[in-house]
Amino acid sequence: MGGLSRRAYILNKIQQEEPGAKLVLDAGAMLFAQPVLAPSLVTARTVQAGGIIEAMAEMGYDAFGLAPQDLVAGIPFLLQQPEDLQLPWLSMNLVQPDSEQPLFAPYIIKNAGDLSIGILGLTGRSQDVSGQQDHSGHRFLPWEKTLGDTLARIRDQTDMVILLSSLPEQTNREIAQRFDDIHLLIQSGQSAAHKTPQLFGNTLITQIGSRGKHIGRLDIDWKPSRTWKQSAQSGIKPIKDRLDRINWQIGRLIKRYGSDPGEQNAQYQQLLEEKNRLTAELAEIEARRQGEEEQLATYRSSYISLPVSLPEDQEVREIIHRTKLAVNKINRSTLGDLQQRRSQVNQQAFSNLAGWQVCQSCHKPQTEFWQQTAHAKAWQTLVRENQQFNPECLICHVTLPTYDQDSVIDQNLLAGLKEEYKTIGCEACHGPARDHSLQPDRFRPAQPDEQTCLMCHTPERDDNFIYSEKLNKIRCPAAGH
Ligand code: HEC
């Protein structure tokens, strides 16, 4: 959620500073991280999703795709948002079970400058969605059943058509190949990675990395031909490639003979002939295109990342803050309940830990050094952010014995966390060392390596992790004895 206020800041800036008509779109998969949630998490996450909606409404989006991930809290949750928080959700294939009437607007037509732009939404069908949750209030129609008709309805009223789709990548490509008059397809929820715009037929497909950590920006110079220059030029590329190859071969022959191999060399003659033929062909096509060129649409794409160093939009920041407080309150009470039930399990999981206070007695210099590092303050950071009851954050901001997947997945295990494990203590890096504390000569704790750090310094949390550099900042001093 933290990135939203920075997103708002950037969007504001773009809106204010630069000329040209703008559309602000999101293809969906913003509200929840996955299509199905553990029941114990649903309440808190729904409150969080409410905060995201409020923040997005504040940002003035023109259209929103709905992905299966957005439906975790049910359709009524979306439909019953207060008037001023009704985001322009689009989905042509999310329908009422009986009447097959769309539950949301299938499309919207927006004016951008003197262009009329049709924006359509397709919701990806996900097997998981109908699983744990009760989603009886809706059905998905296959895209084949709706897309053609909807397109036909808006074709004559629009200059450009954009599809927001959370269908799988392969399906999106199929759609692109089939419908030349979808000019831009923005994909969501298919992977964490960006997909640089790529043309399939006359459709540009793109995706911005998952859940709003970046903004994708497309500057488009649209033309009445409704054809991308890159798509019109695709015929030229094979000829150019072939010419490159021939030039290379000719160069190689000249090098081998030390000079022009002359008329005697049949291979050389053949290459020259083909080169002349292709050059003429290319010149002809390009001359023909010259007039056309100006009629073709072009784009420039870029990604804007949202580092913590960016300023934040104050209003959105306020919304996020309020939401975090509410979420934390819910988590606190959920965890409080669990705490009692789980205390038994907890004892076991942490039974091999000593806690940093114990190490202190024998390793004073290292402890004093560690206390100056960010790790010693990691718990304080969560408290400052009001996130100290959020299991999602705890896993990396506390002393977790072994990063064993089971206990991480069962995040509720952290409910009964003892005071001495609240922060990234010695044993997060050196491993459980209770045995060592009791019998230092018999048991030796581990020394961390890069792998140890990467458990928490994941690309998502720290996209600038260079082991050698960061190691220098936190390596404990050698024992001086
Ligand atoms: C009772 C004293 C004592 C306590 C308590 C203690 N240690 Fe040690 N530790 C030692 C001694 C002694 C050595 C060996 C020093 C040496 O050989 O140079 C050692 C060595 C180490 C080493 C270096 C291991 C190596 O292979 O070089 C690490 C790391 C370490 N301790 C971490 C910890 C941690 C973490 C704690 C707390 C959980 C802890 N120690 C608690 C006495 C203690």
Ligand code: HEC
């Ligand atoms: C248990 C999770 C965890 C492990 C393991 C871990 N870190 Fe960290 N690290 C964090 C967290 C969380 C912070 C931010 C703490 C804060 O400021 O609240 C952090 C902060 C830092 C910082 C200061 C901020 C920065 O990026 O400059 C450095 C340096 C660092 N870690 C290096 C390392 C290295 C090197 C290792 C491995 C030897 C390591 N960390 C292992 C979680 C971890």
Ligand code: HEC
């Ligand atoms: C996968 C591990 C991981 C998880 C989960 C995680 N963090 Fe962190 N966090 C880190 C690391 C690593 C850093 C240090 C990054 C750096 O500075 O390079 C960090 C740094 C931070 C900082 C910046 C500290 C400062 O004062 O500069 C804040 C704030 C923070 N985390 C809050 C949270 C919150 C809130 C959550 C839960 C929503 C969370 N983190 C979940 C690993 C994690």
Ligand code: HEC
């Ligand atoms: C973020 C990871 C991290 C944390 C947390 C951490 N250490 Fe270390 N520690 C290291 C690294 C890295 C080294 C150096 C290992 C090497 O040189 O191979 C080290 C080395 C040591 C050594 C061996 C020093 C020597 O003689 O070479 C001791 C003892 C030690 N740490 C104790 C502690 C104690 C006690 C704490 C908690 C108060 C602690 N460490 C917290 C990463 C950590």
